[in-house]
Amino acid sequence: MKLSRKFLSEYVDLGTISDFDLAEAMTSVGNEYESITPISTATNLVIGYVKTCTMHPDSDHLHVCTVTVGSGEDLNIVCGAPNVSALKKVIVALVGAELPGGVVIKKGNIRGQESNGMLCSLGELGIEHKYLSEEDKMGIHILADDAPLGEDPLAYLNYDDTSIDFELTSNRGDLLSVIGMAYEVGAILNKPVKLPTIKIMSEEDDINNYLSLNVTTDTCPLYLLRMVKNVTIKESPNWLKARLLASGIRSINNVVDISNYIMLEYGQPLHFFDYASLGAKVNVRCAEDSEKLTTLDKQVRTLTKNDIVIANEQEVVALAGVMGGLNSEVEITTKDIVIESAIFNASNVRLTSKTVLRSEASNRFEKGLDPERTYLAINRACELLELYASGTVIKGELIHDKTIKENKVIEITKARINKVLGMTLTSSEILDVMKRLAFLVTVKEDTFLVEVPSRRMDISIPEDLIEEVGRIHGIENVHGTLPIGTGTAGSYERNYLKEKEVRSRLLSHGLSQVITYTLTSPLNVKKYTLDDFTPIELKDPMLDDRKYLRYSLIPSLLNVADYNMSRKTKDIAIHEISNIYYKTGDDIIEEKKLAALITGNVITNEWQHLSIKSDFYYTKGIVEDLLNYLGFNRRYSFESGTVPKEYHPYQSAIIKIDRDIIGYIGMVHPKISKTPIFVFELNLTKIMNISIRQIKDKEISKYPSISKDMAFSLDKEVVVADVIQTIRKAGGKLLSNINIFDVYEGENIEANKKSIAFNLTFMDPTRTLNDEEVMTIFNKIISSVVTTNNGVLRDK
Numbered sequence: 001m002k003l004s005r006k007f008l009s010e011y012v013d014l015g016t017i018s019d020f021d022l023a024e025a026m027t028s029v030g031n032e033y034e035s036i037t038p039i040s041t042a043t044n045l046v047i048g049y050v051k052t053c054t055m056h057p058d059s060d061h062l063h064v065c066t067v068t069v070g071s072g073e074d075l076n077i078v079c080g081a082p083n084v085s086a087l088k089k090v091i092v093a094l095v096g097a098e099l100p101g102g103v104v105i106k107k108g109n110i111r112g113q114e115s116n117g118m119l120c121s122l123g124e125l126g127i128e129h130k131y132l133s134e135e136d137k138m139g140i141h142i143l144a145d146d147a148p149l150g151e152d153p154l155a156y157l158n159y160d161d162t163s164i165d166f167e168l169t170s171n172r173g174d175l176l177s178v179i180g181m182a183y184e185v186g187a188i189l190n191k192p193v194k195l196p197t198i199k200i201m202s203e204e205d206d207i208n209n210y211l212s213l214n215v216t217t218d219t220c221p222l223y224l225l226r227m228v229k230n231v232t233i234k235e236s237p238n239w240l241k242a243r244l245l246a247s248g249i250r251s252i253n254n255v256v257d258i259s260n261y262i263m264l265e266y267g268q269p270l271h272f273f274d275y276a277s278l279g280a281k282v283n284v285r286c287a288e289d290s291e292k293l294t295t296l297d298k299q300v301r302t303l304t305k306n307d308i309v310i311a312n313e314q315e316v317v318a319l320a321g322v323m324g325g326l327n328s329e330v331e332i333t334t335k336d337i338v339i340e341s342a343i344f345n346a347s348n349v350r351l352t353s354k355t356v357l358r359s360e361a362s363n364r365f366e367k368g369l370d371p372e373r374t375y376l377a378i379n380r381a382c383e384l385l386e387l388y389a390s391g392t393v394i395k396g397e398l399i400h401d402k403t404i405k406e407n408k409v410i411e412i413t414k415a416r417i418n419k420v421l422g423m424t425l426t427s428s429e430i431l432d433v434m435k436r437l438a439f440l441v442t443v444k445e446d447t448f449l450v451e452v453p454s455r456r457m458d459i460s461i462p463e464d465l466i467e468e469v470g471r472i473h474g475i476e477n478v479h480g481t482l483p484i485g486t487g488t489a490g491s492y493e494r495n496y497l498k499e500k501e502v503r504s505r506l507l508s509h510g511l512s513q514v515i516t517y518t519l520t521s522p523l524n525v526k527k528y529t530l531d532d533f534t535p536i537e538l539k540d541p542m543l544d545d546r547k548y549l550r551y552s553l554i555p556s557l558l559n560v561a562d563y564n565m566s567r568k569t570k571d572i573a574i575h576e577i578s579n580i581y582y583k584t585g586d587d588i589i590e591e592k593k594l595a596a597l598i599t600g601n602v603i604t605n606e607w608q609h610l611s612i613k614s615d616f617y618y619t620k621g622i623v624e625d626l627l628n629y630l631g632f633n634r635r636y637s638f639e640s641g642t643v644p645k646e647y648h649p650y651q652s653a654i655i656k657i658d659r660d661i662i663g664y665i666g667m668v669h670p671k672i673s674k675t676p677i678f679v680f681e682l683n684l685t686k687i688m689n690i691s692i693r694q695i696k697d698k699e700i701s702k703y704p705s706i707s708k709d710m711a712f713s714l715d716k717e718v719v720v721a722d723v724i725q726t727i728r729k730a731g732g733k734l735l736s737n738i739n740i741f742d743v744y745e746g747e748n749i750e751a752n753k754k755s756i757a758f759n760l761t762f763m764d765p766t767r768t769l770n771d772e773e774v775m776t777i778f779n780k781i782i783s784s785v786v787t788t789n790n791g792v793l794r795d796k
Helices: 005-009 019-028 134-138 178-189 238-246 254-266 346-355 360-367 371-388 414-421 427-436 462-473 491-508 554-565 616-629 684-688 720-734 771-789
Strands: 002-004 032-038 045-055 063-068 074-079 089-093 108-110 113-115 162-167 212-215 222-229 270-274 281-286 292-294 300-302 308-311 316-319 337-343 392-394 398-401 408-413 440-444 447-452 572-584 587-599 601-605 610-613 636-639 647-657 660-668 677-683 706-715 735-744 753-762
Touching: 002 005, 002 178, 002 238, 005 162, 005 178, 005 238, 019 032, 019 162, 019 178, 074 113, 178 254, 178 427, 212 222, 212 398, 222 371, 238 254, 254 270, 254 360, 254 371, 270 316, 270 371, 292 316, 308 346, 337 371, 346 360, 371 392, 408 414, 408 462, 414 427, 414 462, 427 440, 427 447, 427 462, 491 572, 491 587, 491 616, 491 684, 554 572, 554 587, 554 677, 587 616, 587 684, 616 636, 616 647, 616 660, 616 677, 636 720, 660 684, 677 684, 706 771, 720 735, 720 753, 720 771, 753 771
Parallel strands: 212 281
Antiparallel strands: 002 162, 032 162, 045 063, 045 089, 063 074, 108 113, 222 337, 222 392, 222 398, 270 337, 281 308, 292 300, 308 316, 408 447, 440 447, 572 587, 587 677, 601 610, 636 647, 647 660, 660 677, 706 753, 735 753
């Protein structure tokens, strides 16, 4: 909703509050704004009069103009607009003027002719192209003859205004009008709202002599018709065009503009029919299936029984609440106008607008309208058509009204208000809020009977009133108090913090977070797991491939990878943490899992453009780092064994903590993806429920370490993890680190053998080790590997 400050100020006294403070005050009560935009930021402008206009002697399109600006001197200005001519009022940017876009007007010489300013178009003042007339698009703006010479043209055009664009919540349909905004601002500033006084000067004849009304559908609870004869369709006055411009609506002509103006003013959309095309009998009904209507945009629409239509005796003439028909359009030759002001069923309007057009009008119908304003709006239209279109108003109106006239009355106590808000408001403070909101209140001791006006359709229960009290009194007035009682952190809080740590750790490894669908297909629901479970099927799925709640996250990550690889993105590192669901017997179980996917190259140094190719060991290293970080150092293992069939049988492992399986890691089977893709999936619910000892920090040793290398020839069936365990056990406390730096299977080694090279680091945090004692441990390690793992020490 774009709100014009000048428009708003007609209904509530804004005083000296700035545009920014006004917008911030509205935000403080729940009405956020997106922007504050002046209609024009141009400076140093005056209204000038072109005394003479001659062709430039050295140009076939430039004109040399003598312009007076009321200061007693004439200015010589060179202008290239095709519509400039003598004896016209124009907008003059004087020397030193600043125009939108950073243009500064300077004194200059154009092809030998001195130029002391600029004659401006509206576009050069910052008015968007879509709001300009065809004449304004082609040249400068010509002002009316009554424009005051030497005065500010922005004030004369009513362009000295600001538009504040509010992002309103869906329940506040009352704020889709300037009067509704006035009530809100009035409550904030504690100022009364000044409603327009409607005065129709002359009424004659009787509408029943021209029209009859027949409503045959329950989807139209309120329908009003009035008639205005002998209108003159012409250009709108400046103030009306400016109000529409500040509200984001283009001016068309006085009749159309009045309709749009009243929609902005009261929030009630109107529709104007050409009486000559409409005919004498108006029927409001639901359309018949396959009935046709050519709408104002010249599109032929095929209607359904859900569409509400306005029809005469022969044909449909309008889609209710959405768009009029081309066959009853108000044209430049129209003389007699029939005005429609109505309320239609919001759901029907919504369905129709989805297939035809969502507009400012349909948006208001969809959110619901105030019946009281429906009456006010149609009478306001008669008044303005009489004033600005020279129309003659026909007496009376045709009425179909099935709306409820009684306002809602809600009972609420002071104690209830204070308990919900956490405040200690007095009865007088609560009454003050109700007064500022213009609600009628009856007080019985500390109980309030509040009569809610029909314009506030969002208020229906006591909690709605409590919200109003909190908003207007000010949430900033809620004073903090310490909680009473004792409490302990629940498992949810602990697990949530641990989940954040896991996500942060994965991000530090370059694994971007993704969020994918919770639903999956029947083909994927039992992939990447060996667990025995019953999947949960939706009763009414929208799509067959979104039929089950997923058990594994990996199929979703593979979809993300496939999407990116098909668009030439080959290096992918992603992760997701999400809930999974399944049934065990009659119990529905919800657990949290972590899955990650890596393929392509992994960037290790962006500055030097260094990268390595992702593989099983790189992926395994990420899991090791994560489990170490969570406090499971030396409690986890990667073991060979039976893994889900979707993993590569020779590049995969079972991940265990304390011998309990918590996930799987490996390369995706080549039958599924020819591109090497490495994945792992961990059950975070299991991991978070495993108790860990308090993690202790260890000071970095001040003493040097000693590094030794060894390589063993081992049977291919030997698991390297078993060798590492042998080395760690034999190395004792002085062995601080084990690193595998080479795996070789080639010509220089026996068949069915593999060579594994280890780098061992020895260190004592209390002293410097000597080579002799390190060699003693080193030889012990060699002996243990030879004995336990049938290894043969390689000498080269």
